[in-house]
Amino acid sequence: MVLGRCSNPQVNFQGQSPGFGRIERGYGVIRLANVAHDYGGRALLTGIDLHIAPGAFHFLTGPSGAGKSTLLKLCYGELRPVQGEIELFGQSLRGMSRDALADMRRRIGVIHQDCQFLDHLTLAENVALPFVATGRPVPQTDLRELLAWVGLAGQAESLPPTLSGGERQRAALARAVIMSPEVVLADEPTGNVDAEMSQRLLSLLVELNRMGTAVMIATHDLALIRNAKAQVSARVLRIQDRTLQSAGADL
Amino acid sequence: MSTLRRNPLRALGGARQTPGFGDAGRVVPASGITSLLTGITSAVMAFLAVFALALSLSSGQLAQRWSATLSQSATLRISAPPSEIGAQTAAVLEILRTTPGITSTRVLDQDEQRALLEPWFGPDLPIESLALPRLIEIIESAGGFDAVGLRLRLASEAPGAVLDDHTRWRRPLVQAAASLRALAWFSVALIGVMMAAMITLAAGFSLAANAPVIRVLRLVGARDAFIARAFTRRFAIRALIGAALGTGLGMLAFAILPVAGESGFLTGLGFHGAGWLTPLAIPVLAALIAWAATRTAAMRVLRRES
Numbered sequence: 278m279v280l281g282r283c284s285n286p287q288v289n290f291q292g293q294s295p296g297f298g299r300i301e302r303g304y305g306v307i308r309l310a311n312v313a314h315d316y317g318g319r320a321l322l323t324g325i326d327l328h329i330a331p332g333a334f335h336f337l338t339g340p341s342g343a344g345k346s347t348l349l350k351l352c353y354g355e356l357r358p359v360q361g362e363i364e365l366f367g368q369s370l371r372g373m374s375r376d377a378l379a380d381m382r383r384r385i386g387v388i389h390q391d392c393q394f395l396d397h398l399t400l401a402e403n404v405a406l407p408f409v410a411t412g413r414p415v416p417q418t419d420l421r422e423l424l425a426w427v428g429l430a431g432q433a434e435s436l437p438p439t440l441s442g443g444e445r446q447r448a449a450l451a452r453a454v455i456m457s458p459e460v461v462l463a464d465e466p467t468g469n470v471d472a473e474m475s476q477r478l479l480s481l482l483v484e485l486n487r488m489g490t491a492v493m494i495a496t497h498d499l500a501l502i503r504n505a506k507a508q509v510s511a512r513v514l515r516i517q518d519r520t521l522q523s524a525g526a527d528l
Numbered sequence: 529m530s531t532l533r534r535n536p537l538r539a540l541g542g543a544r545q546t547p548g549f550g551d552a553g554r555v556v557p558a559s560g561i562t563s564l565l566t567g568i569t570s571a572v573m574a575f576l577a578v579f580a581l582a583l584s585l586s587s588g589q590l591a592q593r594w595s596a597t598l599s600q601s602a603t604l605r606i607s608a609p610p611s612e613i614g615a616q617t618a619a620v621l622e623i624l625r626t627t628p629g630i631t632s633t634r635v636l637d638q639d640e641q642r643a644l645l646e647p648w649f650g651p652d653l654p655i656e657s658l659a660l661p662r663l664i665e666i667i668e669s670a671g672g673f674d675a676v677g678l679r680l681r682l683a684s685e686a687p688g689a690v691l692d693d694h695t696r697w698r699r700p701l702v703q704a705a706a707s708l709r710a711l712a713w714f715s716v717a718l719i720g721v722m723m724a725a726m727i728t729l730a731a732g733f734s735l736a737a738n739a740p741v742i743r744v745l746r747l748v749g750a751r752d753a754f755i756a757r758a759f760t761r762r763f764a765i766r767a768l769i770g771a772a773l774g775t776g777l778g779m780l781a782f783a784i785l786p787v788a789g790e791s792g793f794l795t796g797l798g799f800h801g802a803g804w805l806t807p808l809a810i811p812v813l814a815a816l817i818a819w820a821a822t823r824t825a826a827m828r829v830l831r832r833e834s
Contacts, residue, residue, distance in 0.1 A: 355746075375830075376751045383749035393744050397557045409552055410750035452748065 305367065306331055306460045306491050307352050307385075312361030314347055321347055323519045325361065329460060334486045334509050335493040336502045338524065339516035345495035348516065349462050352493070353385045354378045366459070383411060386453030386490075390465035392445045394437035400424070401433040404451045411456075420455070427451045427481060443474035450481055460491040467501055475501060483509045556741060556758045562734035563766050566727055570770030570814050571777075573723040577716055578778025578807045584712030585806065586797045591705030594698065601694065602675075604633075604664040608688035616686045617662050623681050624666060629673030636663040723767075723814060724821040731763055731825040742830070756826035760819050767818030771811040779807055 309327040313320065321344045329335060329352070337345050350356040351363060354370055363370040365381045373381075394403045404424065405415040424430045427447040432440060440448065446466055453461055463482065467475035479501060486492045486509055496502065505511050515524040604624070608616045617635065624633045636644075641663060642655050666673075675693045682689040735742070738759075745755050782798040799806065 376753075379746070379749050379751045381749075382747065387747050389747075393740055393747075395555060395557075395741055395744060398554065402554075406555070406744070407748040409555065410745055410748050410754055412552070412754070456749070 305329070305364065306333075308362075308364040309351065309358075310362045310364075312351060312358040312363060314344070314351060314356060314358050316347075320519055322351075322516070322521075323360075325351075325521045327352075327514070327521060329491050329493060331459065331491055332486065332489050333491045333493075334483075334505070334511040335491075336505065336511055336513040337493060337495040337516065338497055338499070338502065338513060341497065343516040344519070345497075345516060346464050348521070349387075349464050349493070349495050352462055353382060353387055383407065383456055384459050386456070386458035386461040388446070388449045388453045388461065388463040388466050390468040392449035394445070394448070396437050399434050399436060400429060400440065400448055403437060404448060404455055406452060407456045423451050423455055428477075442469040443471070443477075446470055446474070446478055447481070450478065454485060454490070458490065460493070461485060463492070463494045465496055465498075466494060467496065467498055472500075476504060479505055480508075552754065552758055553761045555745065556734075556738060556762050558762070560734065560737065562730045562737065563762065565730045565733075566763055566766040566818065567770035567773075569723060569726040569730070570767040570818065571774035573719050573726075574771035574774030574810050574814055575778045576774075577719045577810050578775055578782070580712050580715040580719060581807055581810070582782060582798055584709050584716065585799065585803055587705050587708040587712060591702050591709060594705060595702045600668055600670075602666040602668065603692045603694070604666060604682075605690045605692065606662040606664070606686065606688050607690070610659065612688070613662055616688050617664070620664065620682065620686045620689050623678070623685060624664070627673055627678055627681075629669050629671055630666055631669050632667045634665045634667075636665060720813065720817055724817050727763060727767060727818045727821040728825050731759060731822040732829070734759065734763075735826060735829045752827060752830045755830060756823050759826045760822040763822040764815045764819040768811050768815035771814030775807050775810045779804070 305328055307327070307329040309325050312325040312327075313323045315321055325348065327348075337348060339345055347356060351358055354363070354365065354373075357370065366384060368377070368381065370378070394400075395406070398406070401420060401424065402409075405420050408415045421430065421433070424433055427450055429444060429447055429451065432444060432448075437445065437448070446469065450461075450463075450466070453463075461482065466478055466482070470478065475498070482492050482494065483505065494501075494505075502511070502513060506513075513524045515522050604620060606613060606616050606620060621633060621635075624630050638655050641660060642651075642653060644663075645653055645655070675691060679691050682691060742755055745758075779799070785798060
């Protein structure tokens, strides 16, 4: 199993849109250029420029309702911007078919705060779901190793409703990385767990990043960010006044 | 940049594997009112379809039988005074004998005429004292005879003879049977459309109820075709099982249907011989209809929510 990787020879830049002139060109995982989004006509994000490079570690912070989750959803194509350009692995989202977008999502691991599972399937089946959804045979050995890595080897046959919050978060992490994604986007992954579990999840994400996977964590937990910065070189971004700003020294 | 490949904790022991692990058909929960609704709908529709199919086949056979039987026979009636009827009958028989396309002729005797009148006048009718016309049954060959030419010859040589080639009342009967058959097929089609509509509704409810499942599948990179397939497969199997049950019950009902007599429409209603195989297509068609209806509904929902 490949838990981290930094290059993908299939990526090409032929579909790159001209709106990326202001952003450093080169190999990129996710790029946003002058992106804006609104809800029902109310502007939520404007002029967002973001470049997630391979192996990068980003924190995305900001007050509740600032648009952190929205920005993450824009990053993996669940939402489409009302303005600007988004590229995933060098391919513009504009005009991208749903099937092509689904293929892109296989290269992006997503962890939600509410970490939704299919409650009628076991934990192991849920973690293996990306393989099932792509019609590939489930690598049983890798699956067991991955469950062990997140400390859930003993819960493989458990149903999601019987798991604790921390177990669900770790299961969500396992599901997000089983396809060896090039980037992991985590939306408040420590929102429902105690400090100890929060630290454990962070350690897993840092370990993943050290193996080459780009990571972006949306959180308002400043303690988590401080802990992470002690372990990994992370860039902290803040959404303020609907724009994306760099934060760091003031944390 | 470097590529880091690593397998954490290789030495984990073998875990028990859930039966059906990795089966794409399991991603949609099996339980739910929509699954039950699909099964029941399919069973009821299949049961009705068996009856409609039986009606269609029977009316088709009836139309064919009537058409075949009546088109190969004709009746000739001779009305004349008792003193002339013998001569006219002989003349008519001679004309018929020389008419191409007529295989045989037969003069109905008094017993046969009594039997014809018995339903109206009872068994004790003194037929000998009545001035009844003489009846001649004509059996024609496959090519038939020239009814117009025969009438002309009869008019000149036996003015009391009237030819009835059954066309007048055979045609509406055959038309009625054909219409009945068309109506029965129309009913089968309506049942199919109704089934598709019901399953589309059920699939719509199921898709709405399973919106979180769809969201998760999208999140992990499932294509629309995969998501739709997960639903279509479940609904098609439900429809197949339900329709098989309904078809079985319908066929059983015909198998135990009491026989009403030697002839008549009710006796012919049902399946005969290889006709018993025909209803077996209903479950397959039901599954196909369910598959198509669910796929259409699923793709529409997935397009709308993308």
